[in-house]
Amino acid sequence: MSYHTFFGLKGQPFAADLALDAILKTDDLREVQQRILYTIELGAIALVTGEVGAGKSTALRWVAGGLHPSKYKPLWVTATSGSILEVYRQLLAELDIQTASSSRAILTGLIRTQILALVQSKKQQPVLIIDEASLLRLDVFAELHTLTQFEGDSKPYLPIILAGQNNLADNLLYRTAVPLASRIVARRHLQEVNREGMERYLDHHLKIAGLKHSPFDAQAVTAIHQGSGGLFRKANHLARGALIAATSEKSQLVTAEHVRRAASELF
Ligand SMILES: Nc1ncnc2c1ncn2[C@@H]1O[C@H](COP(=O)(O)OP(=O)(O)O)[C@@H](O)[C@H]1O
Ligand SMILES: [Mg+2]
Missing domain, CATH: 3.40.50.300 (P-loop containing nucleotide triphosphate hydrolases)
Structure with missing residues (x-):
């Protein structure tokens, strides 16, 4: 099953080509x-x-x-x-x-x-x-x-x-x-964002993808924050990869372990 179907996402999550009004106003x-x-x-x-x-x-x-x-x-x-x-x-x-x-x-x-x-x-x-x-x-x-x-x-x-x-x-x-x-x-x-900024960022993109409640647990958010160094593009890849890793385990909760697995494939 695709991670889109598994998590009920509409469209590509953590996309690069956001419409102007979908950009998070930081x-x-x-x-x-x-x-x-x-x-x-x-x-x-x-x-x-x-x-x-x-x-x-x-x-x-x-x-x-x-x-x-x-x-x-x-x-x-x-x-x-x-x-x-x-x-x-x-x-x-x-x-x-x-x-x-x-x-x-x-x-x-x-x-x-x-x-x-x-x-x-x-x-x-x-x-x-x-x-x-x-x-x-x-x-x-x-x-x-x-x-x-x-x-x-x-x-x-x-x-x-x-x-x-x-x-x-x-x-x-x-x-x-x-x-x-x-x-x-x-x-x-x-600047690289702090953990709070990263959480807000992830929630924003998940909302755009149609999810009201984030499937990432607190440790997963921390892992994405640390693994990305507070940089958005890397965070996109980690978050998307973690969704895929969770899907392969049929887990609706995305954990730090899923983020770590995604990180092992990224530069
Ligand atoms: N304000 C924002 N709101 C939503 N997503 C953002 C925002 N800023 C960056 N992003 C996401 O992070 C990615 C990388 O941002 P980008 O502007 O390309 O970085 P840079 O030009 O500094 O390398 C974008 O493709 C987009 O997905
Ligand atoms: Mg650029």
């Missing part, structure tokens, strides 16, 4: 939102850091989703290879610009023209969001600074939200990154 989320709104107002730069799976991308998605589309245009870039060309390509796509050119001068020209058009003609505030910015090569920070300078530094047209792992903050200390880093006005580090 204090961290509100703190991130407040800083991003402030940063946009100033046309400055904000930093969101945290370990893998702490909830950075989800927080950004929630905040960006709350920006009214008639006033704001979030421009999403995910820095997987870390090169400036990749950033330009994704940015052009977000700005609905098609070009076959790979000349950096032409690409930056196109991007800057479109940013100006958004701000000046369409009265729409673009917001550059760079996720996984800890993967950006160091020289990219200098280029980003040039890209987003309008009339010297006097026109802060393009606020930037940089999200990534903790080394992002260190990378911004390098000499080539200093001009960009000097525009940072807000920063939030997403």
Whole structure:
């Protein structure tokens, strides 16, 4: 029997693709939102850091989703290879610009023209969001600074939200990154949650999956909290794995032993 049927779940529990209104509104989320709104107002730069799976991308998605589309245009870039060309390509796509050119001068020209058009003609505030910015090569920070300078530094047209792992903050200390880093006005580090926060998190996801009462006993919650180090993505895998382990034993109660069995298969 599948664990869905055994526990009476509707849909995939502990999913990654939560609808905006299904995201758990934590204090961290509100703190991130407040800083991003402030940063946009100033046309400055904000930093969101945290370990893998702490909830950075989800927080950004929630905040960006709350920006009214008639006033704001979030421009999403995910820095997987870390090169400036990749950033330009994704940015052009977000700005609905098609070009076959790979000349950096032409690409930056196109991007800057479109940013100006958004701000000046369409009265729409673009917001550059760079996720996984800890993967950006160091020289990219200098280029980003040039890209987003309008009339010297006097026109802060393009606020930037940089999200990534903790080394992002260190990378911004390098000499080539200093001009960009000097525009940072807000920063939030997403902490690993405590046990109480983890319990609330698990209950939230179980409710989304259709369960009013959690099948996890107290020790199982503690085991998930400890095994995940308070990080949500790892907790998702542990909790789902534990449900599967409990199903194979036909146990409606999920215990620490089930969590341990799930943990033995994860990295
Ligand atoms: N506020 C939240 N509410 C509900 N689930 C969340 C929340 N934040 C994170 N998650 C869950 O944790 C997973 C990892 O979060 P994610 O934002 O991808 O982390 P990061 O970007 O820091 O690596 C998400 O796929 C989602 O399932
Ligand atoms: Mg992420």
